[in-house]
Amino acid sequence: MKILSSNYIIGLLLCLGISSCSDKWADHIGSGDAQQSLYEVVNDNAQFSAFADLLERSGYAEDLKASKNYTLIIPTNEAVEAVRSNYDNFNDSTVLRSFVGYHIINSIYSVNEATDTVKAKNFRNKYVEFTRGAFDEVVPTSQNLTAGNGIYHVVPAALKPLQSVFDFVMINFSELEQVKAVSSFDTVITVNADGTRILRINSLWFTQTRQHMTREDKKITYFVLDDEYYSEEYNKLRPYHSTSYAEDGVRPDSTTTFFTKRALLSDLIVEGELGAEDLDAELLAVSGTKFRVDAADVISTHKTSNGRVYRVKKLNVALADQIKEIKVLGIQPVGFKQNDKAGNTYYRNKRDLNGELYDDIQIYDHKVTAFYAKYRANNLNVVKYKVYGRAIMGLAGDPQVTAFTQYVHFFDPTLVSANEVDLYKRPVVNNQDVNDTRMTFTVEPRNHDEVYLGEVIQDEFGRLPLLVMSNGTGPIILEYLRFVPILP
Structure with a gap:
């Protein structure tokens, strides 16, 4: 399918009034009467009289009189009569406009049998598929015919307006x-x-x-x-x-x-x-x-x-x-213990020892005891999850090169406290298989593997707010937390 650019169409249309150019237009696009509008083509040809009647009744006739360029796919009288009963003789104005508008395309599209599928948007905001010389699998009897405001193709069967x-x-x-x-x-x-x-x-x-x-x-x-x-x-x-x-x-x-x-x-x-x-x-x-x-x-x-x-x-x-696993990315916190540590917070794009790119967050030298970044796991199902974390440090240029510990706390909606951190003490089973109110996340230098942190139960579908907290004034580093459902 060849689609002509608007500049090229303008140039071609300017040639319509010059005899030396009109032959070139016909050679490139096809035969036809470039002095007639698409509206006149339909109304002056007896084999299109049925479609001409529908065009007038649909309200789209004025569009085809305009100077804007269109592609018109014209069903013959026989094609219209073959489907008239399917549309209750087009007595419904909505059905009528849908049928007619399906055959009018808001640009110029010529036919090329050697070209793969191109989708052309019609007046009904649907797409007609031009595939190897056919329109929605309907092969035209005449194609690439010129008119003063576009081109037209004649089809032996009407296109069927399809529903979404x-x-x-x-x-x-x-x-x-x-x-x-x-x-x-x-x-x-x-x-x-x-x-x-x-x-x-x-x-x-x-x-x-x-x-x-x-x-x-x-x-x-x-x-x-x-x-x-x-x-x-x-x-x-x-x-x-x-x-x-x-x-x-x-x-x-x-x-x-x-x-x-x-x-x-x-x-x-x-x-x-x-x-x-x-x-x-x-x-x-x-x-x-x-x-x-x-x-x-x-x-x-x-x-x-x-x-x-x-x-x-x-x-x-x-x-x-x-019931899928969920990931919480370190670079997507929803808040912090306090908001004055932006200068100590780094969103990093790095390569690991295998040469693979990864993104993480590092909060370093913040000097705040039990500083934390707030996160939210979304769309968690009602199930027990195993939690894994990945944090990489000790690579070239890292300020942190020795092992450290950070903690993961989960929000418990049953708790009441004026102190935010005290709301994040949901019962968990830690990585030592011991009941706890937090998961210990030990980060070792140059370790690229996930670390198993423990298990947490989500008892209502939806969000699970959580904190990643420093040990004392230590650092926070996180690429992601991964929640894996435990299923029967």
Whole structure:
């Protein structure tokens, strides 16, 4: 597919009024009447009369009279009549505009049979795929014909305005439990202090899940499950997403149901449009969950405007791939014991002894007893975690070259104190298998290995605030903490 630049188009259009140039235009793009607008091409040709009528009724006629450059894909009278009954004779204005607008593209795209797929955005904010001389698999009978404000192609079959993944599953599989769950996220009710209720789309749900189903500039593959399997997976994941918020309370976006559904539904989206031959491999959902699909479990497949939908009986997925490990990066603190030690705090990009780049934080010579950096582990499941840490020191240029100890403390919401540090005494099992209220993190010179720190229980889905604290006035060095769930 060859796409012409706007400067080149302007130059070509300037030639339209000069006889010596008009032949060159036709040679480069194709034949046609460059003196007519696209609107006139449609209305002056009897074989396009059906589309001309739809164009007038759609309200897009004025656009095709304008000087702006377009690509028009014109279905013949026979092509329009073949689909008229599918659109209830185009009596619905929304359906009519969708059909006509799908055939109008807001730039100039010529056809080249030797070129791979190019996506062209049409008036309906959908993308028509130009693939090796065909439009959405429809081969034109005439192509690259010129008009005064663009080019046009004639097709023997009308292009089919496809629904997005979101619209397709909401319309065609609305009775399934999975799709009912998707629908339940459309709005979230919040209650103001005065009792007024406000409806809004939940931003976390939108960015993590729904946006993938609706955006047209990227392709996805979406899997729709049998009710029995969906319910099994929901019930399996629910205990790991438990919260204390009431299901009918003022925080519907923080309940066990909310987090469980969001996690499960995010596991069903894969980036890219997958063909049947792609399903044999291990797939990776946008959530990071790995799974497989058996060909015998595929019930049907459906093309959409932004990808493909597979209706399946079930997926093959392990709990260990759904309840994931979490990393907290040293370079992402959310606060400090006090904020006057910026000059002693270094965010470093270094190479280890293996030549690998890594980023860490070093807080050195701060002269504050029990100084600490505050962190937050997010989206932790309700499970016991093994905690590992990595901190490297003693390399060339490091001010710290001898072994030292630092500590990791976890927030305990049951504690009450005016002193912040006293709130961070959640019970843990340390690396000596002893009950404690902190984990000891010993940092040895030039040690690139992770250090096992102990175990901590997360008893509510969500955040776990923590401190990395110095031993006396000693240093703090941290590349990351890694939380590994202990699963049955």
